[in-house]
Amino acid sequence: MSLLLAPSILSADFAHLADAVAAVERGGADLIHVDVMDGHFVPNLTIGPPVVKSLKRVATVPLDVHLMITDPDKYIGAFADAGASLLSVHVEVLPHLHRTVHAIKALGVKAGVVLNPSTPVVAIGEVAADVDFVLVMSVNPGFSGQTFIPRSESKVAEVRALLEAVGNNAAVEIDGGIDMLTVSRVVKAGARMLVAGNAIFGSADPERAARELKAAAMAALTA
Numbered sequence: 001m002s003l004l005l006a007p008s009i010l011s012a013d014f015a016h017l018a019d020a021v022a023a024v025e026r027g028g029a030d031l032i033h034v035d036v037m038d039g040h041f042v043p044n045l046t047i048g049p050p051v052v053k054s055l056k057r058v059a060t061v062p063l064d065v066h067l068m069i070t071d072p073d074k075y076i077g078a079f080a081d082a083g084a085s086l087l088s089v090h091v092e093v094l095p096h097l098h099r100t101v102h103a104i105k106a107l108g109v110k111a112g113v114v115l116n117p118s119t120p121v122v123a124i125g126e127v128a129a130d131v132d133f134v135l136v137m138s139v140n141p142g143f144s145g146q147t148f149i150p151r152s153e154s155k156v157a158e159v160r161a162l163l164e165a166v167g168n169n170a171a172v173e174i175d176g177g178i179d180m181l182t183v184s185r186v187v188k189a190g191a192r193m194l195v196a197g198n199a200i201f202g203s204a205d206p207e208r209a210a211r212e213l214k215a216a217a218m219a220a221l222t223a
């Protein structure tokens with residue numbers, strides 16, 4: 001699959017996460033995106049390893065765990081044990097990013113690095129050859145339902161070019177404000193892992209919303 005849809009359960013009803021996962025899997029979800037927030041790196045609190053462990057029992061697709069926390073090194077082992085198949089960490093909090101990326105890989109988990117909207121692409125230049133994917137934030141992290149920052153399109157293209165330059169065919173993931181209006185733009189810019197929270201779980205029919213968003217993304221890919 002050249003394009004992966006990763007619904008973010010941040011916008012789902014936390015009392016019914018198993019239903020939310022099942023609905024988007026029926027709608028074609030390729031990954032389940034799990035947003036972990038610590039109230040320090042971002043101004044919100046969400047979930048930790050126990051919830052990831054429970055999600056792992058019900059999900060049939062891999063869990064894509066996005067760590068928005070100040071000290072990811074302390075927790076990558078716990079999230080790997082809980083069942084994360086992909087783990088992404090923010091460049092902004094990691095002075096030893098190379099070490100962290102390889103520590104994630106050593107756990108048998110795919111390693112991603114994340115760039116906030118204000119973080120330049122050059123920040124990942126020295127690890128570009130090592131990563132399994134790069135996540136470009138197209139909103140300031142912390143909340144779902146925010147407006148897509150248009151500058152993110154050229155940033156996706158810039159990351160794609162960097163990865164090509166170092167011979168890494170790792171995918172570019174995008175997260176924040178992805179909906180039926182923005183999805184084709186980011187796919188055309190080179191994004192191949194698409195996170196969507198509000199556009200899917202804010203809808204009355206998440207299964208259908210996932211299916212339609214993926215279809216729109218696939219159409220942009222072949223256009």
Ligand code: DX5
Pocket residue numbers: 008010011033035066139140141142143144145146175176177178195196197198199
């Ligand atoms: C934002 C999170 C996102 C969020 C996306 O901090 O990282 O994954 O759930 O939500 P939408 O798609 O509603 O912008």
Ligand code: ZN
Pocket residue numbers: 008033034035066175195
């Ligand atoms: Zn996220």
